[in-house]
Amino acid sequence: MNRMRPSVEIVMESDAIAVERTLAGDREAFRILVERHSRKVYQLAYRMTGNSHDAEEVVQEAFLRAYQKLAQFAARANFGTWVYRIAANYAIDRMRQKKTEDAQRENPGRDLEDGTERDLMSAVPDAAPSPERLAQSGQLAVEMRRALSALTPAERTAFVMRHWGGSGIEEIAEALKSSSSAAKNTVFRSVQKLRKALEPYVDRRLQARAMETEL
Amino acid sequence: MKHPKEEELIAYHHGEASEDGTIRAHVADCPECRGELERIDALLAALSALPVPDPGEDYGARVWQRIAPMLPEKRGHWWNLLSTGAVPAHWFSPQRWAAVGAIAALVLAAFVAGRFSSRRLQPSPVADAGNVRERVLIMAVGEHLGRSEMVLVELANAEPQSPRQKRVNISGEQRRAEDLLQENRLYRQTALDQGDTALAGVLDELERVLLDVAHSPQQLTPAQLDGMRQRIEARGILFKVRVVGKELQRREQSTPTPAQTDSVKSERNKA
Numbered sequence: 001m002n003r004m005r006p007s008v009e010i011v012m013e014s015d016a017i018a019v020e021r022t023l024a025g026d027r028e029a030f031r032i033l034v035e036r037h038s039r040k041v042y043q044l045a046y047r048m049t050g051n052s053h054d055a056e057e058v059v060q061e062a063f064l065r066a067y068q069k070l071a072q073f074a075a076r077a078n079f080g081t082w083v084y085r086i087a088a089n090y091a092i093d094r095m096r097q098k099k100t101e102d103a104q105r106e107n108p109g110r111d112l113e114d115g116t117e118r119d120l121m122s123a124v125p126d127a128a129p130s131p132e133r134l135a136q137s138g139q140l141a142v143e144m145r146r147a148l149s150a151l152t153p154a155e156r157t158a159f160v161m162r163h164w165g166g167s168g169i170e171e172i173a174e175a176l177k178s179s180s181s182a183a184k185n186t187v188f189r190s191v192q193k194l195r196k197a198l199e200p201y202v203d204r205r206l207q208a209r210a211m212e213t214e215l
Numbered sequence: 216m217k218h219p220k221e222e223e224l225i226a227y228h229h230g231e232a233s234e235d236g237t238i239r240a241h242v243a244d245c246p247e248c249r250g251e252l253e254r255i256d257a258l259l260a261a262l263s264a265l266p267v268p269d270p271g272e273d274y275g276a277r278v279w280q281r282i283a284p285m286l287p288e289k290r291g292h293w294w295n296l297l298s299t300g301a302v303p304a305h306w307f308s309p310q311r312w313a314a315v316g317a318i319a320a321l322v323l324a325a326f327v328a329g330r331f332s333s334r335r336l337q338p339s340p341v342a343d344a345g346n347v348r349e350r351v352l353i354m355a356v357g358e359h360l361g362r363s364e365m366v367l368v369e370l371a372n373a374e375p376q377s378p379r380q381k382r383v384n385i386s387g388e389q390r391r392a393e394d395l396l397q398e399n400r401l402y403r404q405t406a407l408d409q410g411d412t413a414l415a416g417v418l419d420e421l422e423r424v425l426l427d428v429a430h431s432p433q434q435l436t437p438a439q440l441d442g443m444r445q446r447i448e449a450r451g452i453l454f455k456v457r458v459v460g461k462e463l464q465r466r467e468q469s470t471p472t473p474a475q476t477d478s479v480k481s482e483r484n485k486a
């Protein structure tokens with residue numbers, strides 16, 4: 001006898017039933033969607049915003065928007081992917097808004113009306129930690145978070161969606177409201193910046209591993 | 216081939232390089248590019264391991280609590296209110312009794328309407344007591360079966376939240392199974408009273424499955440969960456629920472005459 005196994009198809013079918021019922025006026029059915037997808041959306045939101053407070057707001061807003069736009073979803077196949085994209089869109093808007101506010105607070109005389117995003121790599125503190133400290137558990141994680149927060153909102157969104165979310169270029173382009181080639185470039189630029197900021201630490205680990213292998 | 220650019224190696228890592236085969240062959244022969252690719256792989260692997268705080272197993276429930284008051288009502292069918300609009304958390308809560316009372320009131324209203332309409336010379340089909348009673352039951356049971364189906368599908372999907380966790384938490388499904396259990400008893404009894412033995416039979420089987428879920432531990436080992444899935448599958452309850460649900464939908468869409476209703480009932484009972 002075949003055992004009943006969880007599958008993407010079953011999840012999607014169950015999601016489709018819940019969407020249909022929500023549209024028919026059954027609000028409790030939407031609860032199932034919220035309970036099922038919240039944690040995954042939270043992971044995306046946390047990686048994009050870098051803190052729990054903002055991540056929780058993104059999750060909440062994503063589901064509110066999904067509920068409001070649910071009729072537009074009817075023809076789509078995957079609720080999880082859809083709400084994920086809504087969260088990414090909201091997170092990027094929020095990050096941009098916050099960066100503009102922060103920049104204006106720090107430099108009241110300077111505006112960003114040209115629409116370009118300030119390269120925050122220069123803002124990363126360059127006090128390099130000692131190798132001893134780096135060797136301590138968690139130090140690399142601190143450096144990675146710092147490097148991620150130095151990316152522009154578009155780069156961070158592109159990187160998170162591509163690397164952690166497994167989203168395709170078209171999906172990323174849609175979230176960034178850009179062309180596919182621009183989205184591809186943004187993914188590349190994000191990896192390039194992360195390499196520049198983190199490779200000294202990762203290289204050190206690779207070298208240590210190589211030495212262990214030789215020994 | 217000349218050395219691929221950094222951009223091409225990153226695209227290759229993501230499986231998006233336009234010349235995938237050429238780069239693979241080049242990397243195999245070129246120690247310099249192989250080293251470069253290893254560094255990209257190592258960096259991205261390190262980033263993959265970057266932890267995200269776990270918001271907790273009840274995170275979804277907390278999100279729901281926060282957003283539920285902000286959700287506007289969607290204009291659905293009125294009968295959703297019967298079984299879903301005010302679904303309570305527990306059978307003994309006042310809302311539960313209110314919902315049950317609402318169903319009973321509607322059935323009673325349908326009965327009274329039927330009594331009065333039967334005195335007319337040419338009774339309208341809508342006012343026919345049998346039809347209205349059956350229609351109310353069909354709609355409410357249809358909703359009930361739909362929600363039961365969702366619980367069963369979710370159980371089929373339940374798995375540990377992370378590979379490190381050895382148990383699966385099914386408390387959410389259990390809570391809903393307990394609610395459904397009480398409704399199920401009411402509908403099964405009504406179906407029996409109406410002489411709809413086929414529907415009553417399916418509801419009886421559903422009741423056993425819901426009991427099984429409601430009385431299980433909240434935290435299940437994978438073996439216990441598999442056992443539960445097998446019991447559900449052995450009964451074929453998901454399939455039966457879907458078939459009956461579809462049939463109820465069909466019946467709901469075409470309001471039958473009393474004669475047609477009897478004929479449908481007797482055919483299904485024979486089957």
